[in-house]
Each structure stands twice: as C-alpha cells, then as structure tokens.
Amino acid sequence: MLTYSDEFVVELDLPGIDPDKLDIDVERNVLTIKAERLSRIPDAVDAVASERPWGVFSRQLVLGDSLDTEKVDADYTAGVLCLRIPIAEKAKPRKISVTSREAIREQEPQKSINA
Template identity: 50%
Template sequence: MILRTDPFRELDRWLDTAMRQVPAASPVPMDLYRQGDRFVARIDLPGVRPESIDVDVEDRTLTIRAERATMADEDVQWLSRERPVGTFARQLTLGQHVDVEGVDAAYSDGVLTLTLPLAEEARPRKIAVAREESHRTIEQGGHRTIEQEPSGASS
C-alpha cells in the first residue's frame, strides 16, 4: 500500500484553524465624517463611565482617553473574556482647517460624539462681484458735474 502525502495539507489545516479565530478588534472604533461646516467623530466606548473620559487638544493633536474598569469579583472563573478592559487612547491629528477652540464633546448611549468645526478662514464663502461704472468729471465755471460715460467708452 502506497501512502501519498500532500505537503500542503498540514498548511491548509493550520490556516483553516487560524482563520476561525476571531481577530482582535480595535478597542476604540471610530467613524469620522464631514457634515456641512464641521467634522464629526463618533467613537464607541460602551461600558465606560462618562467621568473616566478625557478629551484634550495639544499642538493640533486631539487625544481621547477612557477607562473601562475590570470586574473586581475574586471568585469569578472566566469562561470567555473578549471585552477589553483598562485605559484606551485614540489620537487624531487636526489639520489647519479645524477650529480647535470650538471642539465640542458629548457622551450618550456608549458613544462619544466630537464635533470639530471648520475654522472661519476655511469655510466656503461667496464673493460678491461689484460692477464698476465708468464716470467722467466735467468742470465748468467752478462747478463739478459727474457724467456716466456710454457703455464701451473710456477716457
């Protein structure tokens, strides 16, 4: 009896096992989008006490820190422990177009929402185009008269 061995069989079995394991997710998932004249960041922080959340801006770097406490029960025997605990941090580098003085933060239902307004100089604005009228001044006998020149004429 001849046994044929497949050199890739063990590799396939190993990859199959590895792919069934759940990959570790980022402990601080975030959505970031622009809405009108502001950017909005929504950061999932379930199970975090609001008083443990710290948001600060320094040198155009926005830092979010939060802590999810671990269970203190000593008689617990863990069967599965997938929810991360401890202190989490996330940093965003803010561009020159963000008004760092106007950043606002709100926490509700396990989601931290940051509102980052555009700086006034970065906001789109309409520039009015003024129509220049051609005028000529006529002086006669000490009196000054301003007349509009006909369209297309110049002095």
C-alpha cells in the same frame, strides 16, 4: 468620521465606560481621547471568556488646520462618544466680489474744459 458643511464629526463606540473616566484634550492639532474601563469581574473569580476588554485605552487623531479646535463639543450617550468640531470660519468657502476700475471711473463726474 464624517464631514458636514460646517462641522467634522467623530463617533467612537465606548460601551461600559464611566463618563468620569473619559479624558479628551487637544494640543495643537492632535486630539487625544483616553478612556478607562474598569473590570466588573471580582478578583476571586476566574473568567473563562471575556468579550469586553478592560483597562486604559487611548486614541489620537490628527486634525486638519481647517478645524476650530477651540470649540469642540463632546457628548457621551448610550456608550457612544460623539465629538463635533466646527470648521473654522477662515476655512469655509466664501464669495469674493469683483470690481472694475473702469466702472469706478464711469461713476466719477466728468470734468469739462472750457476754452
């Protein structure tokens, strides 16, 4: 997981997953990733060793309130799922301008009193 100035990035290694078998959803601030890797070993074959597990996998990430979960971008290329979640505008640092009531009074025209 990486945090840049304007987005939060999550990368997951998911080799051998068909993109149609990926399911990603967000409910409140919980991101859920489910994937299914099908076995490529025929049923009639007894495997001696298998380096790659198969079946259904899931991972949940609790996201902070500062992320805009309405705009999650997901890319699955070369077995790597990359999720980019922008930081919400309200959570980004911003400058606050300072004014002075004295400066405002100085800009107002002065009223003179004639006796």
